[in-house]
Amino acid sequence: MERYISDEELRRQAWKYWVVVLAWPVYLFCIPAVFDAFGWWAVLLMVWSGAWLYTWIGCLMHECWHKYVPNVPNEGLYKVYSWMLGTDPQNYRLVHGFHHSKVNSWEDTEFHPVGEVREGWRRRMYNAAEILLGVIWTFGLLTAVLGFHERYREKWRLRSLLVSLAAVTVFYGGIGTAAVFVWGVAVWQAVVAIGLSFWLGAFWVHQDQLVQHGGLIVEGDVKERNIRSRNLRRETVWEKAFLFMVHGDCREHVLHHTNVREHSRVFADRMPLPEGAVVITLGDYGRVLWGMVR
Numbered sequence: 530m531e532r533y534i535s536d537e538e539l540r541r542q543a544w545k546y547w548v549v550v551l552a553w554p555v556y557l558f559c560i561p562a563v564f565d566a567f568g569w570w571a572v573l574l575m576v577w578s579g580a581w582l583y584t585w586i587g588c589l590m591h592e593c594w595h596k597y598v599p600n601v602p603n604e605g606l607y608k609v610y611s612w613m614l615g616t617d618p619q620n621y622r623l624v625h626g627f628h629h630s631k632v633n634s635w636e637d638t639e640f641h642p643v644g645e646v647r648e649g650w651r652r653r654m655y656n657a658a659e660i661l662l663g664v665i666w667t668f669g670l671l672t673a674v675l676g677f678h679e680r681y682r683e684k685w686r687l688r689s690l691l692v693s694l695a696a697v698t699v700f701y702g703g704i705g706t707a708a709v710f711v712w713g714v715a716v717w718q719a720v721v722a723i724g725l726s727f728w729l730g731a732f733w734v735h736q737d738q739l740v741q742h743g744g745l746i747v748e749g750d751v752k753e754r755n756i757r758s759r760n761l762r763r764e765t766v767w768e769k770a771f772l773f774m775v776h777g778d779c780r781e782h783v784l785h786h787t788n789v790r791e792h793s794r795v796f797a798d799r800m801p802l803p804e805g806a807v808v809i810t811l812g813d814y815g816r817v818l819w820g821m822v823r
């Protein structure tokens with residue numbers, strides 16, 4: 530089978546994996562001091578660097594799952610990224626394969642942790658929470674349900690959840706405490722600055738995913754479901770800004786489903802989009818969201 534991206538090019542991606550691991554804690558440590566100095570203006574930095582870093586971790590965690598880059602410790606980094614995103618590594622490990630095989634159906638547990646939610650007001654409330662809370666909502670639900678889910682409960686481990694709770698608490702609690710002591714900021718300032726950065730990141734990660742699959746249920750075989758995965762056009766300044774925030778993840782996302790062997794996200798325009806690929810505008814995306822809550 531023809532390969533579009535060389536091994537050498539993949540290896541050259543490795544530095545990013547290490548930069549992100551350092552940049553996120555440094556950012557979290559500094560943002561309470563920025564919040565103290567500039568007040569709510571600091572939110573601008575939270576969006577353009579905090580959320581941007583968080584979404585980057587989200588992308589790299591995904592790419593570690595697929596082991597696209599051979600010269601990084603994918604297993605170890607996958608775990609660390611998961612904790613940085615505030616989640617238990619076993620969640621995504623268990624469900625992401627089904628995001629591929631069951632994409633754009635209610636059986637995609639990664640996207641629909643509790644399966645079908647169809648009833649009027651319940652569907653609207655559920656979708657509104659999903660849109661506003663982003664992966665805090667979907668990761669939270671996965672944590673709550675996978676231990677009881679017939680497809681995953683045999684493989685699910687309480688130990689992994691407990692270790693993750695400890696790791697996330699030590700990571701965020703430790704950085705917050707250090708910021709309070711070093712910068713002399715109030716506890717509430719550290720909590721708000723770090724908490725807001727976390728929520729903005731979780732929000733953006735999921736906007737990216739909603740562009741790709743939000744509110745999309747397709748009847749058909751895997752080929753028919755794959756091809757309907759949406760891609761965001763890159764034309765207006767707003768579309769470019771959106772793609773910048775999500776590291777280009779939804780630009781050619783259909784390729785991740787139709788040609789999963791290739792690490793397509795960071796190599797845009799290298800592979801032709803398959804025939805019938807769905808490219809939407811930001812306005813179309815607004816209509817997708819409206820369709821989920823109306």
Ligand SMILES: [Zn+2]
Pocket residue numbers: 591595625629785
């Ligand atoms: Zn994937």
Ligand SMILES: [Zn+2]
Pocket residue numbers: 628632741742758782785786
């Ligand atoms: Zn997808």
